Amino acid sequence: MTETDKKNNTPYFQSYDPYRVDRKIRRGGGLLMLIRNDVYYSKKVLAPYNNGNGELEIQGITIKTNNQDIDIVNAYNLPRNNLTITEFKHYFSQINRNYFIVGDFNGHHPLWEPLKNTASNYTGRTLYDLFNENINLCLATPPNLPTHTYGYNADTSTIDLILCPQHYLPIVNAMTMADLGSDHTPILNTIELYPEQQKLGKRPKWIFDINKWDLWLQDVENYVERENHTIPEEI
Numbered sequence: 284m285t286e287t288d289k290k291n292n293t294p295y296f297q298s299y300d301p302y303r304v305d306r307k308i309r310r311g312g313g314l315l316m317l318i319r320n321d322v323y324y325s326k327k328v329l330a331p332y333n334n335g336n337g338e339l340e341i342q343g344i345t346i347k348t349n350n351q352d353i354d355i356v357n358a359y360n361l362p363r364n365n366l367t368i369t370e371f372k373h374y375f376s377q378i379n380r381n382y383f384i385v386g387d388f389n390g391h392h393p394l395w396e397p398l399k400n401t402a403s404n405y406t407g408r409t410l411y412d413l414f415n416e417n418i419n420l421c422l423a424t425p426p427n428l429p430t431h432t433y434g435y436n437a438d439t440s441t442i443d444l445i446l447c448p449q450h451y452l453p454i455v456n457a458m459t460m461a462d463l464g465s466d467h468t469p470i471l472n473t474i475e476l477y478p479e480q481q482k483l484g485k486r487p488k489w490i491f492d493i494n495k496w497d498l499w500l501q502d503v504e505n506y507v508e509r510e511n512h513t514i515p516e517e518i
Contacts, residue, residue, distance in 0.1 A: 286397040303328060307335065314342045314357050321480045323347050327354055338364035341374055341386075348478045354378040358386030365405035366390065379451060380419070383455075384446040385472060387431075395441045398427050410444075417450045423455040423472075431457065445472050453484050462483045 293301050293315070300320050305313035318324050327343030343356040356378060358368050366388065378384075391399075392407030394414070403411070413420055422444060429439035445457055454475040459468045 286390045303455050314340055316357055323481055329377050332370050339370055346478045348476050351381055352379050354382040356384040360388045362389045366409050369407055387443050389442050395426055421449050421452055423447050424457050429446055432466050443470055
């Protein structure tokens with residue numbers, strides 16, 4: 284899951300389905316999810332906030348695992364947007380009790396940046412208040428995980444977060460990966476759950492041979508005759 288930067292420029296990944304939601308209120312940007320095409324999933328339809336004038340960009344899918352529906356939500360909060368409790372709750376009320384929310388929230392708080400001198404901001408305080416208010420909304424990101432690097436001084440911050448219910452915390456592992464030349468470090472979130480998969484295979488093919496039609500017809504006639512003999516006579 285990631286953020287996009289240009290419309291109509293969806294990359295192709297073999298064996299994966301892209302699902303993108305382009306930014307509507309500004310030029311460029313948006314969200315992109317890649318879902319392995321052997322996973323049963325459906326797109327999550329989320330009603331927009333404030334008649335579509337909200338600032339939080341969000342998309343989601345629903346997958347099945349262990350006979351449960353789990354929502355996977357991808358979110359991006361613009362750097363200068365102050366995420367409010369009302370806007371967050373608007374979307375949170377639309378997802379299942381089993382969920383994972385990942386994304387760049389651009390929020391700072393000592394809860395996930397205890398070793399930084401960065402002061403908490405409005406979005407960070409909003410998330411902190413939400414964690415205190417709802418025990419089933421928890422932060423699974425390790426403290427001080429360096430998810431973002433500032434170009435002017437190479438300092439790092441933790442603004443890419445993963446949220447989930449309390450009962451999923453023991454099975455979530457978040458770690459950073461190799462630098463790809465972006466100011467955001469790729470993050471690998473591993474969850475010990477196994478979604479239901481559909482078996483993929485080639486479409487069946489037939490070889491039509493005119494010389495075998497008579498044999499096929501005879502087989503059909505023999506089958507029909509056998510079936511007729513199995514029908515009990517009326518008493």
